[in-house]
Amino acid sequence: MTGFEFSFSFFGLILGLALAEGLGGLARALKASHRVRIGWPTALLGLFVSCDVVTFWMYGWNLRESLPLNWPILFGGFVVTAVYFVAASLVFPDDPEAWDDLNAHFDKQRRLVIGGVLLCNVALLATVGWLHGVPAPTSVRTFIVAWSFFPVAALAIAAKDRRIVVACLIWLLALYPLSAVWH
Numbered sequence: 524m525t526g527f528e529f530s531f532s533f534f535g536l537i538l539g540l541a542l543a544e545g546l547g548g549l550a551r552a553l554k555a556s557h558r559v560r561i562g563w564p565t566a567l568l569g570l571f572v573s574c575d576v577v578t579f580w581m582y583g584w585n586l587r588e589s590l591p592l593n594w595p596i597l598f599g600g601f602v603v604t605a606v607y608f609v610a611a612s613l614v615f616p617d618d619p620e621a622w623d624d625l626n627a628h629f630d631k632q633r634r635l636v637i638g639g640v641l642l643c644n645v646a647l648l649a650t651v652g653w654l655h656g657v658p659a660p661t662s663v664r665t666f667i668v669a670w671s672f673f674p675v676a677a678l679a680i681a682a683k684d685r686r687i688v689v690a691c692l693i694w695l696l697a698l699y700p701l702s703a704v705w706h
Contacts, residue, residue: 526592530600531583537604541576541611545569548615555619562626564685567692568636569614574699575640576607582647589654599650603643610639626685633688634680641676668702 549569552561583590590596613632615625622628648657660666672695679691 527587527590530592530597534600534604537608538576538580541608542573545573545611545614552615552619559619559622560624564629564689565625568633571692571696572611572614572640603646606639606643610636637676637679664705668698
C-alpha cells in the first residue's frame with residue numbers, strides 16, 4: 524500500500540460521509556416536503572457542497588504523486604475533510620419538519636457552509652501552491668474557472684440579500700461543468 528493509498532482511504536472515508544450526510548439531509552427534507560418548503564437556495568447550497576466535495580476528491584487524485592505521507596498532510600487532510608463534513612451536515616436541518624420553510628434555515632447556516640467550503644478551497648490552493656506553485660491567472664479560462672471562485676464565494680458570505688447569494692451559488696455551480704468542458 525502506498526502512502527497515498529493509506530492517507531486517501533482515510534480522506535475518502537470522511538469525504539464519502541460528507542456526501543452521505545448531505546444526501547441524507549436532502550432525503551429527510553424530501554420526505555417532509557408535504558409539510559415544509561425546501562426552496563431553491565437550500566437546494567443550490569446542497570448541490571454546491573456536493574460538487575465541491577467531488578472536486579476536492581478529484582484534486583486529491585491528481586495530487587497523488589506529489590503528496591508526501593507525513594503528519595502535516597495527514598492532519599491537514601483530516602481538518603479539510605472534517606470541515607467538508609460539517610458544512611454538508613449544516614445544509615439541511617436535522618428535523619426538516621421543525622421548519623416551515625427551509626429558506627429560513629438557509630439564511631441561518633449559509634455563511635458557515637459557504638465559509639467552510641471557501642476555507643477548504645483556500646487550503647487546497649495553498650497545498651497546490653506549496654507543491655507546484657500557485658497557478659497565475661494568465662489566461663481567461665484560469666481567471667474565470669479558478670480565480671473567480673474566491674471573490675464570488677466571499678460575496679455570497681457577505682451579502683445580506685438572498686437573491687445575491689443565490690446568484691453567487693449559480694455562478695459557483697456553473698464553474699464545475701465549465702471547468703470540465705473548457706480546456
